Amino acid sequence: MNIFVLTGAGLSVESGLDTFRDKDGLWSRFDPMKLATPGAFASNPDEVHAFYNMRRKNLLSAEPNAAHCALAHLQAGLAGHGSLFLVTQNIDDLHERAGSERVIHMHGELLKARCTGCAAATPWFEDLSVSNPCPNCDHTGTL
Numbered sequence: 001m002n003i004f005v006l007t008g009a010g011l012s013v014e015s016g017l018d019t020f021r022d023k024d025g026l027w028s029r030f031d032p033m034k035l036a037t038p039g040a041f042a043s044n045p046d047e048v049h050a051f052y053n054m055r056r057k058n059l060l061s062a063e064p065n066a067a068h069c070a071l072a073h074l075q076a077g078l079a080g081h082g083s084l085f086l087v088t089q090n091i092d093d094l095h096e097r098a099g100s101e102r103v104i105h106m107h108g109e110l111l112k113a114r115c116t117g118c119a120a121a122t123p124w125f126e127d128l129s130v131s132n133p134c135p136n137c138d139h140t141g142t143l
Helices: 009-015 038-043 045-061 066-078 094-098
Strands: 002-007 083-088 103-105 112-114 121-123
Parallel strands (some): 002 083, 083 103
């Protein structure tokens, strides 16, 4: 048996993470055009970094919930008899922390920094700023 699962922001609400578009979601409090576009990063990288640093701290204090754990259990249980193809719109790592493997992240991952210069993606768990050099190409202001 092969199963395809697509998850979104609602799955991580029980873990304490905000959705984007709900009535009380992130975009009700923050302007996405100032925080979530390449133009926003180009014009005000400090503001964009501050927003994502806040979100990264929230994520690091969150724990997978029962839904994350159930999907990991299902994926493990199908091994050898089928597969679970898990795709998420979430940028959190709660599926992986619950034990899921081979998770496809449609919108990137909050705990990775991508360099706009060389395109390298690097695991990143700390605050990020324009002064951080890319571990791959050593350019600053590009993560």
